[in-house]
Amino acid sequence: MYVLTVVQLLSTAGFSLVFPFLPLYVEEVGISTGGSVAFWAGLAFSSQAFTMMLAAPIWGSYADRYGRKVMLVRATLGGAILLVLMGLVQNAEQLVVLRTIQGLVTGVVPAASALVAASAPRERIGEAMGVLNTSRAVGVAVGPLIGGVLGDAFGFRESFWITGALLALSGLCTLLWVHEEFVPKQRAARMGFFSAYRLVLQSPGMGGLYELNFLRSLGQTMLLPMVALFVVELTGVAQGAATITGLMIGLASFTAALSGVWLGKLGDRIGHSKILIGAALGAALLYAPQPFVTNVWQLVILQALQGFAAGGLIPALSALMNLWAPTGSQGAIYGLDTSINAAARAIAPMVGAAVAVWFGLRGVFGMTTLVYLSIVLLALYVLRQRAQVRSLLDADLRAVGDD
Numbered sequence: 064m065y066v067l068t069v070v071q072l073l074s075t076a077g078f079s080l081v082f083p084f085l086p087l088y089v090e091e092v093g094i095s096t097g098g099s100v101a102f103w104a105g106l107a108f109s110s111q112a113f114t115m116m117l118a119a120p121i122w123g124s125y126a127d128r129y130g131r132k133v134m135l136v137r138a139t140l141g142g143a144i145l146l147v148l149m150g151l152v153q154n155a156e157q158l159v160v161l162r163t164i165q166g167l168v169t170g171v172v173p174a175a176s177a178l179v180a181a182s183a184p185r186e187r188i189g190e191a192m193g194v195l196n197t198s199r200a201v202g203v204a205v206g207p208l209i210g211g212v213l214g215d216a217f218g219f220r221e222s223f224w225i226t227g228a229l230l231a232l233s234g235l236c237t238l239l240w241v242h243e244e245f246v247p248k249q250r251a252a253r254m255g256f257f258s259a260y261r262l263v264l265q266s267p268g269m270g271g272l273y274e275l276n277f278l279r280s281l282g283q284t285m286l287l288p289m290v291a292l293f294v295v296e297l298t299g300v301a302q303g304a305a306t307i308t309g310l311m312i313g314l315a316s317f318t319a320a321l322s323g324v325w326l327g328k329l330g331d332r333i334g335h336s337k338i339l340i341g342a343a344l345g346a347a348l349l350y351a352p353q354p355f356v357t358n359v360w361q362l363v364i365l366q367a368l369q370g371f372a373a374g375g376l377i378p379a380l381s382a383l384m385n386l387w388a389p390t391g392s393q394g395a396i397y398g399l400d401t402s403i404n405a406a407a408r409a410i411a412p413m414v415g416a417a418v419a420v421w422f423g424l425r426g427v428f429g430m431t432t433l434v435y436l437s438i439v440l441l442a443l444y445v446l447r448q449r450a451q452v453r454s455l456l457d458a459d460l461r462a463v464g465d466d
Contacts, residue, residue, distance in 0.1 A: 064183070064191060066240045067175055068198040070233040074139055074171040075202025077146070077229040080210035081222065088158070088219040095154045103155040107162045109409055114166030116405035122170050123177065123398015131178035131394060132243040134170070139234030141168040143227045150223030166405075171233075172199065173397035178243060180385040180397070188385050189335055192378040193327020197320040200374065204316035263395050267452040268387050271445030272380055273403050275339070275438055279376050280407035282346070282434035285415040286427055287312070293424045297359050311363050315370030326375030330382060339379040340442050345372030347435035354425040354432075376438075387449070 081088075089104045126134040145165045152158045175195060183191035213222040264270050294307050330338040349369035356362045381397075388396045418430045 064179065064194065066236055067179060068194055070135070070139070070237050070241075071171070071175050071195055071198040072202045073229050073233040073236075074142070075199045076206035076209065077202075077226045077233070078142070078169075078171075079203050079206030080213070080226045080229075081146075081149075089155045091219060092152055092154050092158065095156055100155075103159065107155070107159050110159055110163040111166040112405045112409045114163050115170065116166075116402045116409065118167045119170055119173055119401035119405065120395070120398045123173055123394040123396070123401075126174060126177050126394025126398065127392055128394075130243055131174055131181060132237065132241055134394070135174035135178060135237050135241070136234050138169045138171045138174050139230050139237060142171070143230035143234060145169075146223050146227035146230060150220040150227070170398070170401060173394075173401040176381060176397040176400070177394045178241070180381070182243065185386065187331055189327040189330035189338075189378055189382040190324065191327075192381040192385075193324040193330075196323040196327070196374070196377045196381070200316045200320035200323060204313040204320065263388050263392055263399065266388050268445055268449035269384065271441065271448065272384050272387065273399065275441055275445065276380050276400060277403050277407050278434055278438050278441065279343075279373075279380065280404045281411050281414070282431050282438070283373065284408050284411040285418075285434070286431055287412070287415075289415050289419055289424055289427045292419075293362070293427075294359060296424055297356070297362065307359060307363075311366050314363065314367045318367050318370040319374030322371045322374035323378055327378035327382065330375075330379055335379040335382045335386070336442070336446050338375045339383070340439055342372055342375030342379065343435050343438040343442060345369075346376075347432050347439065348372075350428060350432040350435060353428040373435075 085104060085107055089107060090100045094100070094103055122134055122138075142165060145161055145168065149158060149161050152161065176192070179191050179195055180188065210222060210226075213225060217225070264273075290308050290311060294311075298307075326338050326342065346369050349365055349372055353362060353365050356365065381400075384396050384400065414430075415427050418427045422429070
């Protein structure tokens with residue numbers, strides 16, 4: 064668990080390290096076929112998310128067949144090689160191709176989640192997922208900050224190579240110090256790709272959990288392209304907006320990291336469904352006043368508080384997925400989970416932009432509030448439906464026993 068926490072931290076920080084200067088790198092290397100820097104920079108971001116959405120379920124299925132550790136080693140070392148190559152590109156088109164391949168090859172988060180879910184005691188799965196989520200949140204918080212410093216200090220190409228070295232180190236740590244007790248099934252006992260996912264989705268409540276996770280990812284990422292613009296609107300000047308935005312995002316990620324372990328561990332005691340509803344409701348209540356703020360400091364404080372509330376959603380959903388799904392299907396569970404997250408990340412900026420055009424930047428915060436309220440309502444419905452299905456199944460089992 065300790066090794067995987069470090070691996071998750073290094074890999075997440077490594078992947079997010081390039082975010083601050085990726086558009087600037089596109090401008091530096093130039094464009095061969097035409098088009099704007101903004102277009103190719105956006106394509107560099109979205110192409111990776113799109114191909115990850117397609118590939119994650121496939122790698123998840125392979126993880127259940129051949130082991131989760133080997134998938135984690137593949138994701139980290141494969142990502143390291145691709146990042147080193149990104150530091151050697153000669154134009155934006157080559158960068159987009161490599162980012163597209165990166166989405167197909169990598170997948171550290173689902174591999175690490177599946178490995179922890181398969182290894183941790185079921186009564187402590189919330190705590191384990193909370194620890195893993197904390198390392199991920201810390202990586203997201205510090206990665207862009209480190210990336211900006213490295214980009215200014217060493218240059219953009221060198222930053223890709225440093226990031227590749229971090230991922231290679233993660234892969235070596237996994238290879239040397241992570242142990243997995245995995246016994247592959249005989250070929251005759253293996254389920255096919257579609258059969259494995261059909262079994263997962265047919266488990267009571269699992270489809271609803273994936274819908275909830277889609278909404279969670281949508282609410283988390285819909286604001287990101289708009290925050291800096293809203294900061295400029297509040298302050299009236301562009302100077303310093305990037306620094307304030309980075310501080311705000313980093314602070315929200317930090318508070319989410321703090322709450323992840325605590326709420327995950329609390330969920331093991333009182334039930335992860337209660338944490339899920341409480342976290343979503345808390346996030347909605349803290350987003351509700353944000354469309355009406357008049358100063359940046361108000362927005363920073365509310366963002367930090369909502370980060371603490373929303374930090375309980377990921378460990379709660381991850382724990383429920385592991386508890387509700389068939390045993391031995393962790394790779395499929397978190398592979399599909401990553402695919403759904405990637406789909407949400409792909410459309411969230413467009414949704415946010417559309418809301419901003421129709422209702423203004425403040426309207427995006429209002430829409431985010433509605434997303435988190437939708438999570439509360441959907442969670443109540445999913446939990447009720449699962450309870451009804453479980454009650455019917457228990458009644459059928461009792462009838463069979465009587466017969």
